[in-house]
Amino acid sequence: xxxxxxxxxxxxxxxxxxxxxxxxxxxxxxxxxxxxxxxxxxxxxxxxxxxxxxxxxxxxxxxxxxxxxxxxxxxxxxxxxxxxxxxxxxxxxxxxxxxxxxxxxxxxxxxxxxxxxxxxxxxxxxxxxxxxxxxxxxxxxxxxxxxxxxxxxxxxxxxxxxxxxxxxxxxxxxxxxxxxxxxxxxxxxxxxxxxxxxxxxxxxxxxxxxxxxxxxxxxxxxxxxxxxxxxxxxxxxxxxxxxxxxxxxxxxxxxxxxxxxxxxxxxxxxxxxxxxxxxxxxxxxxxxxxxxxxxxxxxxxxxxxxxxxxxxxxxxxxxxxxxxxxxxxxxxxxxxxxxxxxxxxxxxxxxxxxxxxxxxxxxxxxxxxxxxxxxxxxxxxxxxx
Amino acid sequence: xxxxxxxxxxxxxxxxxxxxxxxxxxxxxxxxxxxxxxxxxxxxxxxxxxxxxxxxxxxxxxxxxxxxxxxxxxxxxxxxxxxxxxxxxxxxxxxxxxxxxxxxxxxxxxxxxxxxxxxxxxxxxxxxxxxxxxxxxxxxxxxxxxxxxxxxxxxxxxxxxxxxxxxxxxxxxxxxxxxxxxxxxxxxxxxxxxxxxxxxxxxxxxxxxxxxxxxxxxxxxxxxxxxxxxxxxxxxxxxxxxxxxxxxxxxxxxxxxxxxxxxxxxxxxxxxxxxxxxxxxxxxxxxxxxxxxxxxxxxxxxxxxxxxxxxxxxxxxxxxxxxxxxxxxxxxxxxxxxxxxxxxxxxxxxxxxxxxxxxxxxxxxxxxxxxxxxxxxxxxxxxxx
Numbered sequence: 001x002x003x004x005x006x007x008x009x010x011x012x013x014x015x016x017x018x019x020x021x022x023x024x025x026x027x028x029x030x031x032x033x034x035x036x037x038x039x040x041x042x043x044x045x046x047x048x049x050x051x052x053x054x055x056x057x058x059x060x061x062x063x064x065x066x067x068x069x070x071x072x073x074x075x076x077x078x079x080x081x082x083x084x085x086x087x088x089x090x091x092x093x094x095x096x097x098x099x100x101x102x103x104x105x106x107x108x109x110x111x112x113x114x115x116x117x118x119x120x121x122x123x124x125x126x127x128x129x130x131x132x133x134x135x136x137x138x139x140x141x142x143x144x145x146x147x148x149x150x151x152x153x154x155x156x157x158x159x160x161x162x163x164x165x166x167x168x169x170x171x172x173x174x175x176x177x178x179x180x181x182x183x184x185x186x187x188x189x190x191x192x193x194x195x196x197x198x199x200x201x202x203x204x205x206x207x208x209x210x211x212x213x214x215x216x217x218x219x220x221x222x223x224x225x226x227x228x229x230x231x232x233x234x235x236x237x238x239x240x241x242x243x244x245x246x247x248x249x250x251x252x253x254x255x256x257x258x259x260x261x262x263x264x265x266x267x268x269x270x271x272x273x274x275x276x277x278x279x280x281x282x283x284x285x286x287x288x289x290x291x292x293x294x295x296x297x298x299x300x301x302x303x304x305x306x307x308x309x310x311x312x313x314x315x316x317x318x319x320x321x322x323x324x325x326x327x328x329x330x331x332x333x334x335x336x337x338x339x340x341x342x343x344x345x346x347x348x349x350x351x352x353x354x355x356x357x358x359x360x361x362x363x364x365x366x367x368x369x370x371x372x373x374x375x376x377x378x379x380x381x382x383x384x385x
Numbered sequence: 386x387x388x389x390x391x392x393x394x395x396x397x398x399x400x401x402x403x404x405x406x407x408x409x410x411x412x413x414x415x416x417x418x419x420x421x422x423x424x425x426x427x428x429x430x431x432x433x434x435x436x437x438x439x440x441x442x443x444x445x446x447x448x449x450x451x452x453x454x455x456x457x458x459x460x461x462x463x464x465x466x467x468x469x470x471x472x473x474x475x476x477x478x479x480x481x482x483x484x485x486x487x488x489x490x491x492x493x494x495x496x497x498x499x500x501x502x503x504x505x506x507x508x509x510x511x512x513x514x515x516x517x518x519x520x521x522x523x524x525x526x527x528x529x530x531x532x533x534x535x536x537x538x539x540x541x542x543x544x545x546x547x548x549x550x551x552x553x554x555x556x557x558x559x560x561x562x563x564x565x566x567x568x569x570x571x572x573x574x575x576x577x578x579x580x581x582x583x584x585x586x587x588x589x590x591x592x593x594x595x596x597x598x599x600x601x602x603x604x605x606x607x608x609x610x611x612x613x614x615x616x617x618x619x620x621x622x623x624x625x626x627x628x629x630x631x632x633x634x635x636x637x638x639x640x641x642x643x644x645x646x647x648x649x650x651x652x653x654x655x656x657x658x659x660x661x662x663x664x665x666x667x668x669x670x671x672x673x674x675x676x677x678x679x680x681x682x683x684x685x686x687x688x689x690x691x692x693x694x695x696x697x698x699x700x701x702x703x704x705x706x707x708x709x710x711x712x713x714x715x716x717x718x719x720x721x722x723x724x725x726x727x728x729x730x731x732x733x734x735x736x737x738x739x740x741x742x743x744x745x746x747x748x749x750x751x752x753x754x755x756x757x758x759x760x761x762x763x764x765x766x767x768x769x770x
Contacts, residue, residue, distance in 0.1 A: 054734040057694045258643030258689040287693055288741035289684065299674065303685075304643040308672055309442050349439040356673035 001321075001335055002314075002351040005031050010341040013368035017337045027370060029345055032362055033354065035317070036335050037098030037342030038294035039324030042193075042226050042253045042278025045085035045102035045121065045131070046114040047074060048292075049283045052084075057288055063170075063197065066286050071109060071139055073285045081117025086385045088282065089121060089129045092292040094372040096344035096364045098129060101193070101278075101328045103136035103163055103226075106154055108146045115154045122158075128366050128381070132328060134193045136163035141180065142171045148180055155188045164194035167206050174206050182213045191222040191329065193253075196230065199261065203230025207241055214248045224327055226253040226278065231268070232261025246272035251327035254319070255280045256301030265305045269315060269323075276327035277301050277319035294320040295344075295358040302355055313352040341368035386706075386720055387699075387736040390416050395726040398753035402722045412755060414730055417747055420702070420739065421720050422483030422727030423679035424709030427578075427611050427638045427663025430470035430487035430506065430516070431499040432459060433677075434668045437469075442673055448555075448582065451671050456494060456524055458670045466502025471770045473667065474506060474514045477677040479757040481729035481749045483514060486578070486663075486713045488521035488548055488611075491539050493531045500539040507543075513751050513766070517713055519578045521548035526565065527556045533565055540573045549579035552591050559591050567598045576607040576714065578638075581615065584646065588615025592626055599633045609712055611638040611663065616653070617646025631657035636712035639704070640665045641686030650690045654700060654708075661712035662686050662704035679705040680729075680743040687740055698737035726753035 009016045009024070047070065049055050055077065059069045073079070081104070089100060105114045115135060122131040135154035141147045141164070151162065162185040167177035185192045198206050207230060214223045225245075231238050231252065245252065251274040254263050268275045282292040290296065295317075302316035325333035332340045345363040348354045364372035371381055394401045394409070432455065434440050440462065444454045458464070466489070474485060490499045500520060507516040520539035526532045526549070536547065547570040552562035570577045583591050592615060599608045610630075616623050616637065630637065636659040639648050653660045667677040675681065680702075687701035710718035717725045730748040733739045749757035756766055 054738050056735070057737070058696075059694065256643070258641070258685070259647075259691055262644075283741065288695075288698065288737060289688060291742050300643070300688075303674060306644055309444065310673075311443075313673065350441070352442070352673060353439050356668065357676050 001035055002033060010368040013341055014332070015335065015337050015339050015341050030362070032345040032347050033349070033351070034335065035096070035344045035346065035351070035354065036321050036333065037344065037366065038096045038320050039276070039328070039330070040092060040097050040100040040279055040292065040294050041276040041324040041328050042255070042280055043088070043100060043102050043292065044281040044284065045088050045100065045118050046081035046104045047079050047284055048084050048088045048281055049077070049079065049285070050084060050087040050091055052077065055285055057285065059285070067139055070285055071107065074110070081114040082120045083385045085118045085121040086124060088292055089125055089131065090377060090384050092294070093129050093366065094361070094364065094375055094377045095291065095293045095295065096361045097292065097294050098342035098366045099325065099330055100129060101132040101134060101161070103134040103193070103195070104159070105138040106135050106147060106150045107137065107139040108144050108150070112150055112154050112157060115157055115159055119158050128371060130330070132161060133159040134161040134163040135159040137165055140165070140170050142173055142176055148184070152184060155184070155190060160190065161193045162190050164192065166195060166198050167209070168202055169198050174209055178209050178213055182217060185219070186217055191224070192219070193224045193226060195226050197227050199229050200233050203228070204233065204237060204241060211244045211248060211250065214250055221249040224251040224253060227255070228252050228263050229261050231263035242268060242271045242273060249274070251276060253278045253327065254301060256297065256304035258300070258304055262304060265301060265319060266312060266315060274323055274327045275319055276324040293358065295354060298355045299358055310350065310352040313355040317351055317355050342366050386420055387418060395753040398726055399717070400720065400722050400724050400726050415747065417730040417732050418734070418736070418739065419720065420481070420729045420731065420736070421706050421718065422751065423481045423705050423729060424661070424713070424715070425477060425482045425485040425664055425677065425679050426661040426709040426713050427640070427665055428473070428485060428487050428677065429666040429669065430473050430485065430503050431466035431489045432464050432669055433469050433473045433666055434464065434670070435469060435472040435476060437462065440670055442670065444670070452524055455670050456492065459495070466499040467505045468770045470503045470506040471509060473677055474510055474516065475762060475769050477679070478514050478751065479746070479749065479760055479762045480676065480678045480680065481746045482677065482679050483727035483751045484710065484715055485514060486517040486519060486546070488519040488578070488580070489544070490523040491520050491532060491535045492522065492524040493529050493535070497535055497539050497542060500542055500544055504543050513756060515715070517546060518544040519546040519548040520544040522550055525550070525555050527558055527561055533569070537569060540569070540575060545575065546578045547575050549577065551580060551583050552594070553587055554583050559594055563594050563598055567602060570604070571602055576609070577604070578609045578611060580611050581613050584614050585618050588613070589618065589622060589626060596629045596633060596635065599635055606634040609636040609638060612640070613637050613648050614646050616648035627653060627656045627658060634659070636661060638663045638712065639686060641682065641689035643685070643689055647689060650686060650704060651697060651700060659708055659712045660704055661709040678743065680739060683740045684743055695735065695737040698740040702736055702740050727751050
């Protein structure tokens with residue numbers, strides 16, 4: 001990751017030590033800079049519009065307008081979760097994303113169809129992209145009876161993580177919402193990943209409730225809070241929360257949202273909180289922006305945090321690599337011996353340069369296999385869905 | 386600009402009407418979407434580091450740390466204003482930028498050398514990129530005696546616009562600073578473009594002083610305020626200022642800064658203020674980010690302003706096209722008959738799509754000449770400096 005040039009041995013899909021065997025296949029790295037595979041810690045694989053006709057967005061400004069449009073358009077446009085999740089995962093693999101945590105909608109209209117779709121993609125891309133699935137009650141959980149049962153069914157089908165969303169402002173009962181999802185997590189021994197958009201003091205209160213339950217249930221390292229805009233509130237109020245997040249090893253995900261309060265990446269990092277980056281999904285009905293490129297996300301996170309110094313740009317990249325891996329609990333991640341050989345080669349001088357202006361991905365390797373060159377999947381993987 | 390497909394006639398470098406003459410040269414537009422040439426309303430052509438070794442940024446957090454590092458590193462790194470300004474203008478021409486307003490440093494150490502350098506580039510690229518030069522007292526004006534005289538010399542040499550910077554917080558005397566630059570503008574019949582980073586109430590006060598002078602001297606349409614972070618203050622205080630900016634046709638430039646208060650683009654636009662976009666310069670000692678791509682800047686402005694609807698993304702692009710042209714006083718700009726044939730072709734369905742995820746520039750035309758394809762200058766223009 002910006003170290004000196006070196007020959008690297010890969011054996012059985014992992015970085016290895018020692019001299020290369022005589023019959024080892026050679027991949028020319030061209031002396032380029034090597035980064036570990038990029039980690040997408042927060043997206044919505046099931047509902048992008050990649051490869052579909054442009055969607056003219058005329059949605060109102062409130063979150064509930066978006067949630068309702070999302071549910072309506074999913075049906076009207078025929079957004080196929082199996083197809084769209086594979087499209088996004090392939091598109092971002094070509095950009096170096098080798099691990100993804102995806103929230104996947106569960107509700108009383110679609111049931112677990114989206115979970116099944118993304119499970120299908122996970123199987124189709126096994127060995128290429130590692131996909132974690134969060135059962136996500138996008139439309140609310142308590143306010144839509146039957147949703148909690150569908151989330152439990154999702155876990156049985158193979159979802160890895162229990163999701164949640166705005167326990168107060170969407171589900172209208174923060175204690176009941178959190179008790180339900182923490183209960184589900186405990187019952188199935190799964191980690192939690194909770195969308196928390198609630199701003200300011202309301203979000204801080206909900207975060208306190210999350211902290212209390214994490215502590216009571218001994219779920220250190222098992223809880224991630226996504227967005228956490230409330231941590232962008234004035235320093236004195238946020239400080240006490242940040243100390244407890246560090247103590248309980250509750251991770252935080254940020255998309256580096258421009259123009260919104262947001263967690264201060266360097267401050268949280270220095271306080272010992274694992275803070276990671278997520279794209280929140282490219283081209284959808286929610287938001288039209290982006291491609292899911294996690295190197296560009298590192299740029300956005302750097303810019304949102306006012307980072308100009310090289311060491312700070314390096315931290316921005318870590319949120320989309322090592323810290324992302326830590327936040328979502330990937331093992332054998334990184335450029336060390338024994339780690340899975342996932343990496344990205346770019347033609348720049350320094351890590352900071354890669355963040356400052358994301359360059360073409362000259363080569364992407366996943367599990368020791370060259371999967372993309374010059375930003376496109378290699379021939380034997382192209383085509384797709 | 387997103388209209389239906391059409392054949393377009395170009396004569397003498399301008400969009401024309403009527404049937405094509407039999408011997409007209411054909412350029413295949415491939416049915417792609419056509420945008421007008423992109424307008425960069427605010428950059429610093431003289432001090433980027435394009436094509437130079439990566440600069441490790443370890444600069445302190447204050448504006449004055451940056452100004453001092455800027456002056457020091459300019460000398461130490463040998464940033465040649467002639468060479469670097471051409472590099473940036475060429476790089477962004479390949480991305481569709483056909484008109485640039487550049488602030489160019491004038492101070493008592495470098496004198497007018499940077500002005501001369503950028504004048505050289507303007508001449509070298511005449512007919513390809515239209516460059517406006519702002520004589521810019523980056524290091525302060527009143528606090529560095531002799532600077533005002535150098536600014537006047539810059540105007541005599543060919544600078545087009547009188548610059549200014551933070552009359553209170555840098556020059557320590559807002560009335561004296563503004564009286565001096567408005568006096569210079571009046572004497573030489575030049576427009577003004579003032580950097581105003583001053584936040585909140587201080588910036589609002591300085592902006593009031595700018596408004597008073599614009600009104601007193603009858604300089605409607607001749608003043609642009611760059612950055613204007615103070616307009617990001619709470620609505621009631623900003624509203625009175627915005628009404629006066631509209632009345633006096635004082636334009637505002639924003640880079641869409643993530644994580645800072647900033648002018649609200651839609652609000653200003655709806656109030657009748659001309660608001661335009663600027664990149665503020667790629668890869669420098671101030672900020673390491675970006676390439677100077679003004680389509681990506683439209684994306685940043687859209688994201689900073691929370692734009693999701695198509696009509697809002699279209700407005701974001703206008704800040705980097707038509708509104709940019711209006712703000713810096715370009716004539717014959719646009720896709721209408723009689724306008725200079727500057728345009729960009731992109732392979733997307735809609736204008737909003739071009740903003741949501743900036744695509745490859747398939748073709749760039751300047752003054753009716755094809756200058757770039759697929760993001761790179763055509764062979765006869767490549768090479769450069």
